[in-house]
Amino acid sequence: MSHETPTLEAAVRERTGSRYAQRLRKLGQLPAIVYGHGQDPVAVSVDETALVRHLLQGAHVMNLKIKGAAQTCLVKDLQFGYLGDNVIHADFTRVNLDEEVTVNVHLRYSGTPAEAEKPGAVLTHEMTELEVICKVNAIPEEIRVDQSDMETVLTVADIILPPGVRAVADPDTAIAHITYVQEDASGEEAEVEAEGAQPEVITEAKDDGDESKESSD
């Protein structure tokens, strides 16, 4: 963490359930829950705008001020609305700054490989985030990946991770690769060919088999 841990005011929710959660959302608050470290879970609400702003800046750990006492919490999960553009609930887990956690960190790709400049070459990023294990106070906001020197495949082993951070994925796992697109051959002819095509019906095939058995008997 290169910047200071953001602090959020969290109000304890006395009443829980979808109806009360919906009322909070209308007031610009986000329902959330804090759990972990053997303590009872606490239903809270936090300012939605502030939380989303910190999340967009890459923050994973936040200080939640619950009843005046600050607790260091890791954002464990987010729930989204059905269109995926608004956060509707957040899960926080209590952590110590020196404990090891597993988090997903955004990968920021930079540079253009020479191979991708060739006609028909398509650079595809298999991963946009990487699962890493590190101490809470060492979670990077993002991991920069320089792809300018890549040939056809970039693997997890090629990422230069910050000190104290290690990847969960196998070092041979591809994170980006270059493929070559061939000219699309599917024309009208192919469509005409497909007009008459029908899928195979599994149950009908079985029935035929049974009938043939019966007839043989």
Place this chain on the structure above:
Amino acid sequence: MPRMPKRIKFRKQQRGKMRGNATRGNYVSYGEYGLQALETHWVSARQIEAGRIAAQHFLRRQGKVFIRIFPDKPISKKPLETRMGKGKADTDFWAARVKPGTMLYEIAGVPEDIAKQALARIAHKMPVRCRFVGRRIAV
């Protein structure tokens, strides 16, 4: 070539109902940008194919298009000037069930402005209102 299943268990299906919103396949997972449906509808295999061709003609060998829906529902239709009755008609076309929130197509490997233009061309071929979306916040 319009897409359809290779093997099916039953030749015909009842029409069914499409209630609610998409709870699966409703975020960008393969590419960087996506086209999200905002309405409920059947999207036919021909429409899916038309969208793919529109995007590929525009992109011209750059970027990769992912189709996130598959037409696995047979839709039957009686021939014209046929009297009612005599059983359920033969399959006319195959369709994908699309609910609000369903990610229809995704694009990777192109800048945002190009992806936006390509997905706008696909959106013209779709029977539903659509919108352009990017990846959502990950933790």
